[in-house]
Amino acid sequence: MSSSYYDIDAILTDAQKVPTTFELDIPALGYLDNAAGHTLKSGTRLDLPLWLSEMLAVSSTASSTTPSKSLVTLDLPPSLAPRVMNALKADPKSVDLRALAQHFYGLGERILELFEEDEVCNVLMASWRKRAAEISDHASQVGQGGRGGMASGDGVEFLRGLDEWERDLFRRCHDSGKAMRVWMGEVKKN
Amino acid sequence: MYGDLGNKLVQQAKRTQKLEHLPPYSTEIVRAITREVRDLDKDASNILQSFNGSFDPSADPATACTLLVDHLCMRRDKRCLLAYHRTRTDKLEEMVWSGNDISDLAAQQPKNLNGNQEGGSDLVSVDGSSSSLSPEEEEYVRQYSDLLAAYKGQWTDIDLTGSLDPPRDLFIDVRVLKDAGEIQTEYGTINLTKNSQFYVRQGDVERLISQGYLQKLS
Numbered sequence: 001m002s003s004s005y006y007d008i009d010a011i012l013t014d015a016q017k018v019p020t021t022f023e024l025d026i027p028a029l030g031y032l033d034n035a036a037g038h039t040l041k042s043g044t045r046l047d048l049p050l051w052l053s054e055m056l057a058v059s060s061t062a063s064s065t066t067p068s069k070s071l072v073t074l075d076l077p078p079s080l081a082p083r084v085m086n087a088l089k090a091d092p093k094s095v096d097l098r099a100l101a102q103h104f105y106g107l108g109e110r111i112l113e114l115f116e117e118d119e120v121c122n123v124l125m126a127s128w129r130k131r132a133a134e135i136s137d138h139a140s141q142v143g144q145g146g147r148g149g150m151a152s153g154d155g156v157e158f159l160r161g162l163d164e165w166e167r168d169l170f171r172r173c174h175d176s177g178k179a180m181r182v183w184m185g186e187v188k189k190n
Numbered sequence: 191m192y193g194d195l196g197n198k199l200v201q202q203a204k205r206t207q208k209l210e211h212l213p214p215y216s217t218e219i220v221r222a223i224t225r226e227v228r229d230l231d232k233d234a235s236n237i238l239q240s241f242n243g244s245f246d247p248s249a250d251p252a253t254a255c256t257l258l259v260d261h262l263c264m265r266r267d268k269r270c271l272l273a274y275h276r277t278r279t280d281k282l283e284e285m286v287w288s289g290n291d292i293s294d295l296a297a298q299q300p301k302n303l304n305g306n307q308e309g310g311s312d313l314v315s316v317d318g319s320s321s322s323l324s325p326e327e328e329e330y331v332r333q334y335s336d337l338l339a340a341y342k343g344q345w346t347d348i349d350l351t352g353s354l355d356p357p358r359d360l361f362i363d364v365r366v367l368k369d370a371g372e373i374q375t376e377y378g379t380i381n382l383t384k385n386s387q388f389y390v391r392q393g394d395v396e397r398l399i400s401q402g403y404l405q406k407l408s
Contacts, residue, residue, distance in 0.1 A: 006276045008207065011200045011269060015193075028237075028256040032191070049193060051266050052259065059258060071255050 009164055013106035017047040019075040020056065050110060057114065076120075079104060080111060085123045092127035093134055096161035104163035134158065135166055139173030192230065192263035195223050196270030203277040212281055214322040220271065227267050234260040282323075282331050286338055289351055289400040352396060362392045363407040370403040 004010070022044050030038035032046055048056075056072045078084075079100035087095050097104040108124045111117075138155055162170060199219050206213055234257055238245060247254035321328065342350050370382040375394045382388075382403065398404045 005269065006273045008200055008204045008273055008277060011273055012197075012204065015197050015200075024251055024255070026252040026255050028253075029259060032259075051193070052262050055262050056255070056258065071251070071258075 009103065009106065012164075013103040013110060014051040014054075015049050016077070016101055016103060016107050018050050018053045018077050018111070019045060020048045020053040020072045021045045021075070022072050023070055050107070054110075054114065074114060076115065076117070077101070077107065077111065080108060080120055085120060088123050088127040092130040093158060095127075096157075097163040097166070098161050102164055105165045106163075131162075131166060132169060135162065135170050136173050139170050140177050142174060192226060193266045193270075195219055195226065196267050199223065199274045200270050203274045206277055206281065212278065212285075212322050215278070215324040215327065216274075217324065220274075223267050223271055227264050230260045230264045230267075234264075278327065279330060282327060283334060286331060286334050287351055289397065349396075357392050360391060360393075361389055362395075364388055364390060364395055364399065364404040365407055366403065367405050368403050370398055373398070 022040055022042055025042050026040045029040040030036050032048070033040055033044055053072060053074055057070055057074045060070050084095070084100060101107050105124065105128060108120070112121050112124075138159060141155075159170070199216060202213070202216060202219075237253060237257060237260075245253075323331070338351075365387050366382045366384055369384050372379050372381050373394065375391060377391070380388060380390065382398070387407070395404055399406055
């Protein structure tokens, strides 16, 4: 999915926090650690929104005398931790992605631009495929008068755990199915 | 933290996307964010001033980082503000295309639903306090409507904002919900007074139906 400057979901995706470790002392930035007026010490680890930490991580203290060093280093956010990856590998459908991050796949995409993590990338793609099929099933069942689909507790649980992209997918599946039936119905009338 | 207010604004924009109507303009938050940007700018200017215009980032990475954070926060605020306003103007443009005018926007708030607005596309009949638009947005809608009218004027035999459903009958029964004055049709003049009922050509009254002056009776 491409995102534009004005894309509301892209902006909200960028607001998600990433663990960021500062690599040098910065006197004026104490307020980031809720301690305004104090020096932000090197090695301090903070959860900063992606829009801030990304740009800090890619800029470096380049100079002719000392080897260039990043201002900060990033870690994988907890929502993409190995524990979550294992759960997704075991059973993609049983993970509540929304509880991990509202824009889970959006965050994953952005993070993978910064990290070389083939494993995470593969797990995300595989789980997306598995879950997309499930979402499509649910969306078409809801369209047909909710028989079975919403009634089973398992389905409700699963649908509640969708992230924003998946909710969008669900909506599109549902709407397109409906539009198709309306169109077929009109064809029959004539 | 800087940027939190922007986030709040964007979350409102997200809700707005799914709504039928336009929620009131968040004057307070917008003002607070502009203030935040001004503070950040002052902060950055102060830092730079102490260097007398000869700042070398590699000599003082800590200050460079502070400046970078200031700059990124401003940039973020700007993006949030622009996205918020863009979401709203997109919505307004959609409303202009679908034939709602600005007095209908205010009428969405139930307490304003009184039938004493005069004139078809009267833009000033909304009193400022109850409008969900900012003054700038009202101006935007006005100018956009003018633009659309000028664009539509190029084709006299087709109504670009007309309904896409083919009509079933040429003539329809309509009931007048609000006084709309006299209209000219091929078959003479009709005086549309409230609660009266007419059998008219659909093409003549389509605009009035979409504006809520007439109700189509099946």
